[in-house]
Amino acid sequence: MVRSVFEKSDAIALVAEVFRELGYEGASMSEITARTKLSKGSLYHFFPGGKEQMAAEVMANIDAWFVTEMFRPLEEEEPRAAIARMWETTDSYFRSGHRVCLIGAFALDETRDRFSTAIRGYFHHWIEALCGALLRGGVPGAEAKMLAEEAVIGIQGALTLARALEDETVFGRTLARLKHRLETALG
Amino acid sequence: MVRSVFEKSDAIALVAEVFRELGYEGASMSEITARTKLSKGSLYHFFPGGKEQMAAEVMANIDAWFVTEMFRPLEEEEPRAAIARMWETTDSYFRSGHRVCLIGAFALDETRDRFSTAIRGYFHHWIEALCGALLRGGVPGAEAKMLAEEAVIGIQGALTLARALEDETVFGRTLARLKHRLETALG
């Protein structure tokens, strides 16, 4: 089955990192080929739809990763344990704030309009999964919804501030604060 | 003194809106001329340094606005009143979450490296001004620092989420939550 060293999934991961670093508009084909070391031939072989398809598949790939690593555990496993693992997963995925949220970044400019369904789905799913875990953990409905929203907002804001201030500590500090707040609510 | 209908300050405001909507890389000169109705001749007359100068002057202009409308009041006026006004100013400036924070958006991709001093300065000043007001309001040092950081993080995160979810209510709800938290700390 494996026909070469590079599979499409590898190409997706490499391209994702370029979009993360440069944004959708900033990621020109020449930057993508330079940073991934993949030729245009390879890229257009995997993604005949060009840049837009690349971004769409990158986002689908990120979404799928979060579903298996975070959303499904939140929905199916013991709430306290799943939420505890969510903080670890978040910290390691975003590399303690060094890595940006590609989907959050796409949401800010008119790039959003191209991918609004995927962007909305990702954040909606995250909040719903976390809210559900809080509810199963005994947190009342209105508070669970509020806390889940606050957590996702805090993560996104902390990513922005970490890069803006070039501060290595603010992301971890924010995760700790949010974690404590959710644990308090869970009793 | 006034030599024409359009002054440079008008051009800055128009160009700012284009950067806000499209991001730095997404704001091509043709988009800027189309959306501002300013010809290349006018733009390069005001900004001989091109796109980079436009962005730099836009950021300086935003920073100056926040200094007079928010940071200086926080530093000089009665803390509780200044903080109360901060929430109003924030809500109206970001148009209840419909408008993005240009400086926060620039922080996310490699655009940050061009403007890192201005970006860092803006957020640092905001947090410091708010922290100072909380301190003068009687909040203990460590808590004031934490709350100020939390407020700015919450604002940035809420802007991201408001656009991502296309939700009209999340920004106002977040401001109310943060406002309540700071007022509780102020006693």
Add this chain to the structure above:
DNA sequence: GATCTTCTAAACTGATCGGTCTATTAACGA
């Protein structure tokens, strides 16, 4: 090893990029 498919390399295309230049118009001070 022959053959067939997948994948890669890079030359090439027309369109658009950021930026320059020249000609012209508008607003001012005298």
Add this chain to the structure above:
DNA sequence: TCGTTAATAGACCGATCAGTTTAGAAGATC
């Protein structure tokens, strides 16, 4: 009214853009 300067319009420039094409290398299947 005249001369000077600020401001505008848009043709134009080389470079780079996203995307296409063609030819060949690398694997897989037999």
